Amino acid sequence: MLGEDQAQFIGVAKTKELYPLVCDPFQVSFLFNIPSSGLQVKGYLYSRIAVDQTAQELLDELKGVSKGHYECRPLVLTNLQSLDYDCKPNSEILTKGYFAHPSLQHGLSxxxxxxAYTKRGTATYFYRKDRPKNYTFLEHVNN
Structure with missing residues (x-):
């Protein structure tokens, strides 16, 4: 889990481009790097400066970057809503986001x-321990 000293919450923003955001049957969310083919996706923005190397490694591990589940890529956000920062409505923010690995697109196309991935989605999330054991994560997604 990330501590407050490792990541500072900035606010809520939307992607400038349209992207497909989907959930698999276990309510795991996937953002696909297919610009102009989905919706403006709403999500949380954390300070890039405050996310230290340890926090980045924890996020990468959580997202399964080394296993080929996700990849961290540049992302442009807009419409930032923040209590602590004065933002112009149409200003753009260049950041990084976690996109599903392209190999996962077939099973979820x-x-x-x-x-947005909301509380409603997380309410029906299946933890790994509760998923069938006879499939790998990638097999679950592609089936």
């Missing part, structure tokens, strides 16, 4: 696109 027909899933409904969503605008």
């Amino acid at each position: 027909r899933v409904r696109h969503i605008e």
Whole structure:
């Protein structure tokens, strides 16, 4: 878990481009790097300066970067809503986001696109310990 000393919450923003954001049957969310083919996705923005190397490594491990589940890529955000920062409505922010690895697109290509991964989605999230054991994570997604 990331501590307050490792990541500072900035606010909520939307992607400038349209991207497909989907959830698999276990409510794991996937943002695909297919610009202009989904919705403006809403998410949380954390300070890039405050995310130290340890926090970045923890996030990469959580997202399965080394396993080929996700990849961290540049991302342009807009419409930042923040209590602590004075933001112009159409200003753009260059940051990084976690996109699903391209190998996962086939299994989730027909899933409904969503605008944000919300509490409603997390309420039905299946933890790994509760998922069937006879499939790997990638097999679950592609089936």
